[in-house]
Amino acid sequence: MDETIIIGSGMTGITCARSLANAGQPVRVLDKGRRVGGRMATRHVTMASGDLAFDHGAPYLRPSDPEFAQILARAGARPWPDGPDQGRQVGVPGMSGVALALADGLDVMQQTEVTGLRWHDHAWHVDTSAGVTRAGRVILTIPAPQVTALLGATHPFHADLARVVMVPCLTLMAAFPADSPRPFTSRSDPSHPLAWIAQDTTKPGRAGAAVTWVAQASVAFSGEQLDAGPDDIAAHMLPLLADVLRVDPARALCARAHRWRHAQVGTPLGQPFLRARDRTLYAGGDWCLGPRAEDAWQSGRAIARDILDGDHVD
Ligand SMILES: Cc1cc2nc3c(=O)[nH]c(=O)nc-3n(C[C@H](O)[C@H](O)[C@H](O)COP(=O)(O)OP(=O)(O)OC[C@H]3O[C@@H](n4cnc5c(N)ncnc54)[C@H](O)[C@@H]3O)c2cc1C
Numbered sequence: 001m002d003e004t005i006i007i008g009s010g011m012t013g014i015t016c017a018r019s020l021a022n023a024g025q026p027v028r029v030l031d032k033g034r035r036v037g038g039r040m041a042t043r044h045v046t047m048a049s050g051d052l053a054f055d056h057g058a059p060y061l062r063p064s065d066p067e068f069a070q071i072l073a074r075a076g077a078r079p080w081p082d083g084p085d086q087g088r089q090v091g092v093p094g095m096s097g098v099a100l101a102l103a104d105g106l107d108v109m110q111q112t113e114v115t116g117l118r119w120h121d122h123a124w125h126v127d128t129s130a131g132v133t134r135a136g137r138v139i140l141t142i143p144a145p146q147v148t149a150l151l152g153a154t155h156p157f158h159a160d161l162a163r164v165v166m167v168p169c170l171t172l173m174a175a176f177p178a179d180s181p182r183p184f185t186s187r188s189d190p191s192h193p194l195a196w197i198a199q200d201t202t203k204p205g206r207a208g209a210a211v212t213w214v215a216q217a218s219v220a221f222s223g224e225q226l227d228a229g230p231d232d233i234a235a236h237m238l239p240l241l242a243d244v245l246r247v248d249p250a251r252a253l254c255a256r257a258h259r260w261r262h263a264q265v266g267t268p269l270g271q272p273f274l275r276a277r278d279r280t281l282y283a284g285g286d287w288c289l290g291p292r293a294e295d296a297w298q299s300g301r302a303i304a305r306d307i308l309d310g311d312h313v314d
Pocket of ligand 1 (some may be wrong): 006008009010011012013030031032033037038040041056057058059060061062112113114115141142143146167171216260262263264284285286287291292293294296
């Protein structure tokens with residue numbers, strides 16, 4: 001049986017890989033990033049006073065499907081209550097911890113970028129930063145605009161991919177001394193340039209020598225500043241955060257920015273995946289169904305089911 005290559009080790013890719021591997025299929029996951037998890041990401045910053053961790057992608061998950069809730073629990077997710085809001089789940093020691101647990105035992109190659117795909121001699125030839133690899137089936141679980149970039153504008157998936165809208169998000173990761181103000185656990189204000197702010201130190205297993213904050217800019221602010229350099233973005237966002245927290249920005253122990261060009265789904269595809277007629281090529285991700293990691297899980301699961309059902313019928 002020819003190997004299946006899954007491109008992307010985010011929630012979609014890992015979910016799909018797990019189901020296929022459990023069914024005995026040979027499957028390998030390739031991802032260009034340093035760590036498993038994609039946008040379920042945790043950035044570690046080493047300081048003289050100790051290591052700091054920031055969930056700079058999805059800050060929490062709110063499972064609605066009981067099966068997804070069980071999967072998260074098995075992956076070590078824990079509640080992150082904020083006042084009466086008890087439904088939030090977070091990874092421990094960070095959001096990437098959930099993906100890491102889900103990927104346990106899978107064949108995953110990080111820091112391997114896929115740069116091209118060609119069907120030739122009854123197989124896919126996958127060009128990667130580590131060389132060319134051959135596969136019987138390829139599953140793309142990368143954001144829709146990146147699928148378009150890989151497949152090209154003449155590919156049959158193109159018209160469907162072009163309907164998907166993904167919005168950017170600029171994220172600030174900042175730490176202040178332990179005695180600095182902690183006015184809230186999290187705050188959502190879509191009308192403010194910093195639309196979401198979370199005190200990561202309040203998440204389970206995160207207490208440390210500093211208070212860590214993650215701020216996500218609004219869609220409007222993110223769009224305006226997207227092409228600025230990370231240092232300029234951090235310099236722009238830090239005073240906004242300090243103003244909300246009523247703290248002197250000069251007291252920040254660190255301030256880093258991250259640019260998510262394709263952070264969340266604005267307009268989804270409206271179906272769980274795209275598939276070539278011969279079932280050798282699939283594309284999926286959160287962008288198929290909605291803006292949350294649970295949508296990514298649904299897409300990854302649906303692709304695996306389609307493949308396993310199809311193999312059974314064939
Ligand atoms: C700022 C922010 C806030 C969010 N808030 C929430 C929230 O509150 N709740 C929630 O449920 N969800 C939230 N999300 C969305 C959630 O993170 C995503 O829905 C989910 O993680 C998407 O998973 P995925 O596997 O579809 O894609 P991704 O996680 O993006 O995984 C795709 C992977 O593909 C890799 N890749 C891309 N191109 C290539 C290539 N050419 N070669 C190899 N690898 C490649 C990337 O490195 C990445 O690891 C948020 C996301 C962001 C960024």
